[in-house]
Amino acid sequence: MSTGWEARTSGADGGPEPEALPELDVPPPGRQRRWTVLLRGLLLIPQFVVTAVLGFAAFFVTVAGWFAALFTGRMPAGLGGFLSDYLAYATRVTASAMLLVDRYPPFSFEARGYPVRVSLPPPGPLNRWAVLFRLVLMIPAVVVASLLQSGWFVLAWVFWLIALVLGRLPETVFGAVAAVARYRMRLMAYVMMLGSAYPKGLFGEDPGSRPVPVAATGTGAGGGAGPAAGVVSGPDPTKGAGAETGDGYGAADGYRAGAGAGVDGPSGTRPLVLGTGSKVLVVLFLLLGLLGGGASGTAGTTSDDAGAGPGTSFRAR
Structure with missing residues (x-):
């Protein structure tokens, strides 16, 4: 029975395949009900509580996974499954809190039909040196995320x-x-060792670029091979965000997580092509964070990234 934890295959040129980044699918900006916008913070309080509890558990699971990856060079499937479930759950709450979507996130890891979806690369070997120094390596990305x-x-x-x-x-x-x-989600995935790719792509992709498919293969729900409502394989870039491809898009064959597989419609974030105005806003975020002493909160952000997660880190402080 395939477990999906074998080494990655080589690319077409015989060399190693390029590192795939975790991807975030969010629908293009659409109408939102004004009353849900008005009460968004209040409505999400129960979700913040749930995410905080899950984040507390995720912190200890991440620590256990770090030791396991350090000695075996791999994240155990069970630990990786829970962490990817948590990552998808927290990302859905974050997207709602940041007004990216109007629909209320479900209180479940199973989120079929939900418009926010996370796609992770297939689980594979981890560099033990990178695992050993992960806490140091992630500092620049944590500073950026804090700002x-x-x-x-x-x-x-x-x-x-x-x-x-x-x-x-x-x-x-x-x-x-x-x-x-998306940057926060990628940082979370890196901190929790759900992939080896360092967080990048803050300013989006080049115009005309095609999304890189993120095909996840491995264990489904329950640990055996098979589908799960989890982190999905990447879509055919010529189809909508919820379109299924011939290799089983929408059937989570890797880490299991409630990522909303099976959502129809185009993706507004894959590829994420930012206009000049959006890039200026991102720079403004960084500058305001710097002026506001965002870097001084790096230690707290590190704790959030390892435990509390993005779903709670965007709450009003």
């Missing part, structure tokens, strides 16, 4: 007011906020 978080928080009330008046987020704001959410 982004602080900068976004400064402007969050402005975005909330815009969404309340217009009933939607403008494209420019949506792109910048989605870039922050």
Whole structure:
């Protein structure tokens, strides 16, 4: 029985395949109900509590996974399954809190049909040296995430007011906020050793670029080979965000996680192509975070990334 933890295959040129980054699928900006925008923070309080509890457990699972990966060079399937479940759950809450989607996130790891979806690369061998020094290696990315978080928080009330008046987020704001959410998700995946790719792509992809499929192969729910409603393999870039490909897109064959497989419609974030206005906003987040002392909260952000997760780190402080 295939476990999906074999070494990655070689690319077409005989060399190693390029490192695949975790991907975030969010629908393009659309209409949002004004009453849900008005009460978004209050409505999400139960989700913040659940995410905090899950994040507490995820911290200890990450520590256990670190020791296992250090000695075996792999993240155990069971631990990786829970962490990817948690990552997808927290990302859905984050997307709702940041007004990227209007639909309320479910209180479940199973999230078929939910418009926010996380795709992870297939689980494979981890470099033991990179695992050993993961806490040091992640510091630059944690600093960047801390600055982004602080900068976004400064402007969050402005975005909330815009969404309340217009009933939607403008494209420019949506792109910048989605870039922050995706970077945070990629950092979380790196911290929890759900992949070896370092967080990148803060300013999006080049215009005309095609999304790199993230094919996940391995164990389904329950540990055996088979489908799960989890982290999905990457879509055919020529189809919609929920389109199934011939290799089983929508059937999570790797880490199991409730990532909303089976969502129909185009993706507004894969590829994530940012206009000039969105890039300026991202830079503004960084500057505001720097001016606001975001770097001084690095230690707290590190704790969030290892445990509390993105779903709680974007709450009002």
